[in-house]
Amino acid sequence: MTTLAANKPAYDGQALDLTGKSGARAFKNTLATVLITLAFVLAMIPLIWILWTVVSKGYHLLFDAGWWSESQRGITVRREGGGAYHAIMGTLIMGLITAVIAVPIAILGAIYLVEYGKGTRLARAVSFMIDILTGVPSIVAALFIYAVWITIFGFNRVGFAVSLSLVLLMLPVVLRSTEEMLKLVPDELREASYALGVPKWKTILKVVVPTAFGGIITGVMLGLARVMGETAPLLILVGYSKNINLNPFDGFMGALPTMINQDRTELALQPAADRVWAAALTLILLVLALNLLARFVARFSAVKSK
Amino acid sequence: MSSPDGTEPPGRPAEPAAVAATGDQAGPKLDLGPVGHLGDRLFSSLAHGSGALVIAIVSFVGIFLLALAIPALADDQSSFLFSRIWEPGGDQPRFGIAAMFYTTVISSIIAMIIAVPIAVGVALFVTYYAPKRLATPVAHAVDLLAAVPSIIYGLWGILFFAPILRPVINGLAAALGWLPLFEKPPGDNVGVVFTASVVLAIMILPVVTAISREIFTQTPVAHREGALALGATKWEMIRMAVLPYGRSGVVSASMLGLGRALGETVAVLIILSVPNANDPWNSSIFAGGETFASKIANNAAEFDSPEKTGAYIAAGLVLFVVTFLVNSAARLIVARSGPGGKRTRRNRSAGGAAAKEGAVA
Numbered sequence: 254m255t256t257l258a259a260n261k262p263a264y265d266g267q268a269l270d271l272t273g274k275s276g277a278r279a280f281k282n283t284l285a286t287v288l289i290t291l292a293f294v295l296a297m298i299p300l301i302w303i304l305w306t307v308v309s310k311g312y313h314l315l316f317d318a319g320w321w322s323e324s325q326r327g328i329t330v331r332r333e334g335g336g337a338y339h340a341i342m343g344t345l346i347m348g349l350i351t352a353v354i355a356v357p358i359a360i361l362g363a364i365y366l367v368e369y370g371k372g373t374r375l376a377r378a379v380s381f382m383i384d385i386l387t388g389v390p391s392i393v394a395a396l397f398i399y400a401v402w403i404t405i406f407g408f409n410r411v412g413f414a415v416s417l418s419l420v421l422l423m424l425p426v427v428l429r430s431t432e433e434m435l436k437l438v439p440d441e442l443r444e445a446s447y448a449l450g451v452p453k454w455k456t457i458l459k460v461v462v463p464t465a466f467g468g469i470i471t472g473v474m475l476g477l478a479r480v481m482g483e484t485a486p487l488l489i490l491v492g493y494s495k496n497i498n499l500n501p502f503d504g505f506m507g508a509l510p511t512m513i514n515q516d517r518t519e520l521a522l523q524p525a526a527d528r529v530w531a532a533a534l535t536l537i538l539l540v541l542a543l544n545l546l547a548r549f550v551a552r553f554s555a556v557k558s559k
Numbered sequence: 560m561s562s563p564d565g566t567e568p569p570g571r572p573a574e575p576a577a578v579a580a581t582g583d584q585a586g587p588k589l590d591l592g593p594v595g596h597l598g599d600r601l602f603s604s605l606a607h608g609s610g611a612l613v614i615a616i617v618s619f620v621g622i623f624l625l626a627l628a629i630p631a632l633a634d635d636q637s638s639f640l641f642s643r644i645w646e647p648g649g650d651q652p653r654f655g656i657a658a659m660f661y662t663t664v665i666s667s668i669i670a671m672i673i674a675v676p677i678a679v680g681v682a683l684f685v686t687y688y689a690p691k692r693l694a695t696p697v698a699h700a701v702d703l704l705a706a707v708p709s710i711i712y713g714l715w716g717i718l719f720f721a722p723i724l725r726p727v728i729n730g731l732a733a734a735l736g737w738l739p740l741f742e743k744p745p746g747d748n749v750g751v752v753f754t755a756s757v758v759l760a761i762m763i764l765p766v767v768t769a770i771s772r773e774i775f776t777q778t779p780v781a782h783r784e785g786a787l788a789l790g791a792t793k794w795e796m797i798r799m800a801v802l803p804y805g806r807s808g809v810v811s812a813s814m815l816g817l818g819r820a821l822g823e824t825v826a827v828l829i830i831l832s833v834p835n836a837n838d839p840w841n842s843s844i845f846a847g848g849e850t851f852a853s854k855i856a857n858n859a860a861e862f863d864s865p866e867k868t869g870a871y872i873a874a875g876l877v878l879f880v881v882t883f884l885v886n887s888a889a890r891l892i893v894a895r896s897g898p899g900g901k902r903t904r905r906n907r908s909a910g911g912a913a914a915k916e917g918a919v920a
Contacts, residue, residue, distance in 0.1 A: 278792055285794035289688055292680025293697070296768070299761045300704050303715045361609035369606050379610040381890070382617045388815065388886035389620065389879065390822020392852040396875040397620045400627045404868060421616065428613070454602035482708030485824040485852070489859045510710050510825070517714060517829065533711050544706045548699065 304537070311534030314527055320535075324507070325495035330516060330525040337532055339497040339507035343412065344539070346501055347508065348481045350416035351423055356473055358420075359427035360462070366428075367435040368457055387425040394421040395486035402490070412501035414490040415508075419480040426479055430472025434465035467554020474547035478540045484510035509536040624876040631869025639873065643840050645854070647870030648861075654870045656877055658840055662848035663878070666752050666827070667820035669844065670759035675813045677760075678767035683797060685768075686775045698772065705765035713829030716758035721749035721830070728753060728845055743845040750832035752844040758826055763816035770815065774808030775801055807892050814889035818882045824852035833857065851878040 314320050323336035362379065370376030398418040402408050438461050446456040462469070487493075492505035493515050512532045519525035634652050637644055642655025685698045728751070732743035782800040791799060802809075832847035834840075841848075849857065855871050862868040 278795070282792035282794040285797070286688065289680045289684045292677045293684040293689075295677055296681045296701055296704070296764055299720075300700065300707075302719070303707055303711065306715055306719055307711060358609050358612060361606050362613055365606035365610040369603060370610060375607075375610060379613050381887075382614045384890050385617050385883060385886055386613065388818045388822075388882050389617075390824065390852060390882055392822060392824045392855055393620065393624075393875050393879045393882070396855065396872055397623055399862070399868075400623045400872055401619075403862075404627055404865065405623070421620075424613070424616075452596075452599050454598045457602070478706060482706075482710075484708070484710045485856055488825075488856050489862075510708060513710050513714070514825075520718070529714070533708075533714065536708055537706075537711060540706050540708060541703065544703065 307530060307534045307537055310526075311530035311532075314531035315534060320531065324497045325512070325528075326497070328495070330519040330522050333524040333527070335528075337509065337512060337528075337535055339495065340509045340512040340532060341535065341539075342497065342499060343506040343508040344481055344510075344536070346499060347412050347416050347419065347506070348477050350413065350501060351419040351480050352473060352477055354416065355420040355423040355476065356427055359424050359472075359476075360431050360469060362424075362428045363431035363435055364457055364462075366432050368453070368461070383425045383428055386421060387429070389421060391418070391422055391483050391485040392489075394418045395489045397421070398486070399489055409503075410491050410505070411503060412491050412498075412506040415486045415506075416501065418486040418490060419483060422483065423476040423480045426476040427469075427472045430475065431465070431469045434468030434472070435461060437468070438464045467550050470554075471547045471551040474543045474550070478543035478547070481543070482510065482536060482540050484514060487511045488514070509539070620879065621876075624872055624879060627865075627869055628873035628876050629869075631866055632873055634866060635870075645870075648864055648867040652866055652870065656851070656874055659849055659851050659854055659874060660877070661842065662752060662831075663821055663850040663852075663881075665844060666756045666759060666848075666850060667817055669753065669756035670763060670820045671813055671817045673757060673760035674763050674767055674816060675809070678764050678812070678816075679771055679809060681764070681768045682771035682775055683801070685772055687793070687797060687801070698769075701765055701768050703765075704761065709762065709823060709826045710829070712758055712762055713826035716754065716826060717750060717830045720758065721754045724754050724757060725749055732845055739842050740844055742841075742843045744841055744843060748832055748847060750830055750847055752831065752846065752848050755827050755830045756844070758830060759820045759823055762823060762826065763819045766819055767809075767812045767816040770812035771805065771809050774805040774812075778804045807895075811889040811892040814885055814892070818885045818889065821850075821885065822852055822878060822882050823850075824856050828853040828856050851875065 317336070319334065320336040320338075321341070322338050323334075324339035325335040325337075326339075328335040362383075366376055366379060370379065395415075395418045398414050398421075402414045402417065403410065408414070442460050442464060443456055446460045447453075451459070487508050487510055491508075491511075493511040494505035494507050496507075498504050498506050509532050513529050513536070516525040516529045520529060631647070631652070632639055635654060636651050637653040637655050639655050641657050642653065643658040645654045645658070646652065647654045681701055685694050685701070689697050725747075728743065728749070731753075732741055735741035736743060778801045782804060783796055786796040786800045827850050831849060831853055833849055834847045851874050855875055858871060862871065
């Protein structure tokens with residue numbers, strides 16, 4: 254802007270034309286508007302295209318009652334029938350175990366960062382490690398659990414091992430969102446509680462956490478949505494089973510991502526292709542439902558700061 | 560998602576003990592009932608323990624991978640870093656990561672080159688161009704891209720998107736084919752590095768957009784209105800006020816996106832065609848290949864002997880180190896400069912960006 258001012262000579266007595274911009278500047282402005290809007294349209298194309306593909310190819314099997322209650326036991330790629338019950342249950346069970354392990358650690362870790370460790374060296378280290386954990390690829394998390402669970406301890410490939418590796422992926426998501434929510438809790442609430450003589454731990458459990466509860470739930474659901482769609486740990490840590498297996502400590506287990514993976518090379522066969530897209534739609538519905546629910550909870554339970 | 564910055568407001572008691580202490584000083588001793596510190600101590604150690612556990616987990620990932628990789632690396636008959644051969648197992652295991660490293664890095668960098676300008680455009684659209692009422696739904700729609708599982712990106716990418724890219728590939732190869740990078744091998748293969756890169760670009764778009772958006776909205780109103788008051792057009796305002804302020808944030812967002820792309824497994828596994836073992840190695844982005852992640856996932860069935868497993872774990876370790884470095888660099892850029900180069904805001908921006916990233920993960 255300084256150059257603009259410098260170029261303009263001192264007022265020379267003639268009327269200045271202050272109406273409008275020069276053609277080049279107006280053109281650049283319009284061009285930028287068009288390009289930026291175009292970027293948005295471009296970003297929306299794959300979303301709509303993917304959703305359309307999956308919905309249009311997968312919806313009809315979902316109206317089949319058997320889809321929700323039967324497994325793929327004894328069903329080959331050339332045969333129609335069967336359902337995704339085994340895979341849906343597998344995905345839900347592994348997700349649930351992951352949440353049971355990851356959520357307490359994440360919430361306590363966030364409480365540590367906000368309520369106890371503020372400004373300390375350890376807290377900075379924890380915070381840095383969470384950032385690193387956020388970036389750990391799922392395949393590396395899976396390899397790590399493989400190294401510990403199978404190579405060192407000599408256990409079998411089971412659903413529980415998948416959950417352990419998913420904990421690594423879910424932990425940072427829940428921890429960060431919980432931390433953000435705890436930070437939003439006004440200090441006045443804490444002070445009021447301290448003034449009443451309530452010990453710090455009770456203040457945290459009865460005042461701080463309940464105030465931030467909605468936000469924590471949002472984080473948990475977003476974390477679950479992330480881990481339920483993961484495929485890499487399933488490929489390495491548990492085999493795919495067409496049968497119903499509800500025991501995460503014994504035997505192979507079906508899951509929606511591996512059900513898709515199982516038949517993806519047989520897409521030329523109609524029954525297999527139908528199942529692949531129906532499983533994909535089921536998975537997307539599950540993950541999207543968690544996402545939308547999370548945002549819904551977030552909107553209606555936001556911490557009112559001041 | 561705005562958050563109060565790291566500074567503590569004055570007057571907040573650091574410890575409940577401080578309250579008790581002032582009570583003690585007030586003349587006659589007040590009886591406040593049993594001051595049970597057991598609960599406090601227990602809860603505090605639980606919280607500290609969870610914090611320490613996070614550090615332990617990340618350290619363990621590195622330590623265990625290293626511990627299992629070392630024996631395999633010791634047996635390796637060829638250069639692990641510079642060899643393109645991958646024949647683990649047997650009496651004379653020979654394996655190197657050069658080919659995987661090349662494919663991983665080139666595919667991720669191309670993905671970043673495609674995704675970042677679009678992501679910045681989308682972030683600007685959401686923050687400054689979209690009508691106010693539409694801004695939030697639009698932002699959520701972009702975030703939904705992150706909710707699509709990667710295996711579905713892979714299927715869609717190879718079955719529906721790759722055929723659309725065929726003319727693009729042919730055009731680029733015709734125009735730039737004299738460069739080895741763009742040389743098209745014979746055949747009509749669409750499961751190539753370039754296709755994987757474009758799909759990866761779509762996959763990292765939401766992360767880069769979310770963080771850029773967060774930084775752009777933090778541009779001080781004074782900067783923006785100052786520019787407008789001096790007669791700047793909207794675009795000039797963005798170029799002179801918003802973009803310089805958000806530059807380091809966009810750089811760090813791009814690196815986080817790069818980190819995502821480096822480690823993406825299933826989408827790449829489905830899209831990339833694995834070259835025949837006998838074919839000569841091809842550096843072109845219009846050829847197939849294998850990344851670290853896709854190679855490991857593709858060969859999970861081969862983890863039958865410790866030597867073989869060790870070789871794949873060594874490859875995983877390299878991937879871990881590379882993503883570690885890229886992510887650390889991204890965090891450092893945010894921490895060093897922060898938006899607008901103001902150190903005072905660094906806690907806020909770093910935390911906010913990380914939370915944003917978590918939210919779209």
